[in-house]
Amino acid sequence: xxTATVKKIRRAFTxxxxxxxxxxxxxxxxxxxxxxxxxxxxxxxxxxxxxxGKVKTELVMVESEHSAMSATVGASAAGARAMTATSANGLAxxxxxxxxxxxxxxxxxxxxxxxxxxxxxxxxxDHSDMMGCRDSGWIQMFSENSQEEYDNLIQAIRxxxxxxxxxxxxxxxxxxxxxxSLESVEVFDDEEVRDFIGEYHPKxxxxxxxxxxxxxxxxxxxxxxxxxxxxxxxxxxxxxxILDTGKEFGExxxxxxxxxxEFHLEDAEIGMIALGSTAGTAxxxxxxxxxxGKKVGLLKLRVFRPFPFKExxxxxxxxxxxxxxxxxxxxxxxxxxxxxxxxxxxNNLTKKPVxxxxxxxxxxxxxxxxxxxxxxxxxEKTVKTGxxxxxxxxxxxxGDD
Amino acid sequence: xxxxxxxxxxxxGLILEAxxxxxxxxxxxRSQRPILxxxxxxxxxxxxxxxxDGSIVLKDGKMxxxxxxxxxxxxxxxxxxxxxxxxxxxxxxxx
Ligand code: SF4
Ligand code: SF4
Numbered sequence: 001x002x003t004a005t006v007k008k009i010r011r012a013f014t015x016x017x018x019x020x021x022x023x024x025x026x027x028x029x030x031x032x033x034x035x036x037x038x039x040x041x042x043x044x045x046x047x048x049x050x051x052x053g054k055v056k057t058e059l060v061m062v063e064s065e066h067s068a069m070s071a072t073v074g075a076s077a078a079g080a081r082a083m084t085a086t087s088a089n090g091l092a093x094x095x096x097x098x099x100x101x102x103x104x105x106x107x108x109x110x111x112x113x114x115x116x117x118x119x120x121x122x123x124x125x126d127h128s129d130m131m132g133c134r135d136s137g138w139i140q141m142f143s144e145n146s147q148e149e150y151d152n153l154i155q156a157i158r159x160x161x162x163x164x165x166x167x168x169x170x171x172x173x174x175x176x177x178x179x180x181s182l183e184s185v186e187v188f189d190d191e192e193v194r195d196f197i198g199e200y201h202p203k204x205x206x207x208x209x210x211x212x213x214x215x216x217x218x219x220x221x222x223x224x225x226x227x228x229x230x231x232x233x234x235x236x237x238x239x240x241x242i243l244d245t246g247k248e249f250g251e252x253x254x255x256x257x258x259x260x261x262e263f264h265l266e267d268a269e270i271g272m273i274a275l276g277s278t279a280g281t282a283x284x285x286x287x288x289x290x291x292x293g294k295k296v297g298l299l300k301l302r303v304f305r306p307f308p309f310k311e312x313x314x315x316x317x318x319x320x321x322x323x324x325x326x327x328x329x330x331x332x333x334x335x336x337x338x339x340x341x342x343x344x345x346x347n348n349l350t351k352k353p354v355x356x357x358x359x360x361x362x363x364x365x366x367x368x369x370x371x372x373x374x375x376x377x378x379x380e381k382t383v384k385t386g387x388x389x390x391x392x393x394x395x396x397x398x399g400d401d
Numbered sequence: 402x403x404x405x406x407x408x409x410x411x412x413x414g415l416i417l418e419a420x421x422x423x424x425x426x427x428x429x430x431r432s433q434r435p436i437l438x439x440x441x442x443x444x445x446x447x448x449x450x451x452x453x454d455g456s457i458v459l460k461d462g463k464m465x466x467x468x469x470x471x472x473x474x475x476x477x478x479x480x481x482x483x484x485x486x487x488x489x490x491x492x493x494x495x496x
Contacts, residue, residue: 103413103414104413104414105412105413106413166412166413204411204415204417211417212419213416213417213418213419214415214416214419215413215414215415216414217414217416219414222404223404223410223414226405226406226407226410227407227410227412227413227414230407230410230412230413231412233407234412
């Protein structure tokens with residue numbers, strides 16, 4: 001149901017431009033920037049907003065991503081609404097401070113333009129960068145297209161800054177596939193967006209010199225664990241806040257969001273879980289197969305952390321077969337990171353769908369509609385014969401067929 | 402000191418009160434206690450300069466003993482004293 005009456009215009013945007021447009025409307029107090037393919041253009045576009053006086057942001061040019069995240073942490077602790085953006089190896093270089101941002105409970109929002117981690121060096125899409133820091137305490141969202149990138153970033157500010165949450169959020173979009181493809185994006189009125197995100201009132205900003213306090217002290221055996229317990233609670237609280245924010249966003253702007261989107265899933269026999277741009281391609285595959293009378297459906301996972309295990313189980317428990325797609329490997333594990341969480345979520349069901357995991361699209365390897373149709377066919381066979389049930393394999397690596 | 406629960410403490414490791422390190426009595430850590438021989442002391446105040454914990458107590462500008470609430474027993478004062486009038490004694494001797 002769309003009740004939205006908000007003024008909006010349609011713009012042709014790449015994913016990076018959509019991210020920059022959201023940042024222009026968010027108008028963060030501080031943005032720390034360091035270029036890395038395929039994120040560079042997002043911050044190029046945003047830097048031109050700064051140069052042209054479209055935003056009041058203090059743009060901090062730093063010498064590495066480690067410094068970008070450090071500057072963002074410093075600015076956020078000072079009381080600023082602070083952002084940065086990166087990809088792959090840039091995120092890897094931030095690592096140490098990525099954890100510090102979360103455990104210091106700083107509501108930083110960071111677009112990640114998903115790209116394969118080296119090596120061998122590769123600049124194209126996979127999810128190994130974000131999956132690598134899935135345990136860092138950041139909320140993690142994946143976007144199917146430029147519109148979702150824009151919508152997710154706006155919601156991310158509200159989620160991160162919610163007093164029950166106070167955790168950083170990373171919003172992923174697939175490198176090149178989304179970040180460099182031109183799509184039609186509905187852009188909402190500046191004032192309406194600013195009204196939605198509201199002003200940021202940090203509780204204990206370092207710049208409050210009337211109330212000096214200590215930030216980042218040594219925390220040993222007597223209190224470290226209590227701080228982790230609080231962080232755990234923040235992530236638990238995020239579950240409801242993400243749902244409420246998605247609902248409110250839908251009511252105001254007409255785009256409805258939840259933890260995941262169900263596409264022809266309700267009456268499906270064979271289901272697929274995918275995230276990012278592949279979910280968009282999978283929708284076409286589902287429609288094609290539905291035309292042939294096949295009962296297939298898709299669950300597009302939008303929120304990966306906190307992992308919506310309860311809702312997910314409810315959505316897939318009726319399926320005969322469930323194929324989980326992972327755009328990164330978790331070397332040595334039972335399968336890719338999405339499969340691990342899905343399998344664990346299904347664990348307590350007495351009657352569960354037959355599952356299978358495919359690791360695909362690494363380093364930007366294409367995943368076409370025909371591939372996804374073929375995969376649904378594979379899963380149908382697995383359900384019938386039991387062959388391949390519970391397995392995790394690479395899809396599309398030469399030498400496996 | 403009663404330890405607080407996760408619900409009671411500020412989030413993210415923040416310490417909201419300025420200067421509260423004063424409440425943390427690091428003297429507990431001491432295994433060796435510095436003892437002054439007042440007779441031999443020449444009041445040069447070398448110990449006052451080198452003590453990393455500000456635990457040398459002065460009275461009227463003169464060396465008058467140690468603040469055992471914060472003295473960690475590092476022994477630097479004893480080592481640096483030019484007339485060796487500070488001796489480090491095992492803490493058990495005072496229990
Ligand atoms: S260093 Fe030794 S002599 Fe000098 S003031 Fe201290 S105790 Fe006295
Ligand atoms: S033992 Fe160390 S801490 Fe104690 S008074 Fe001497 S220098 Fe200071």
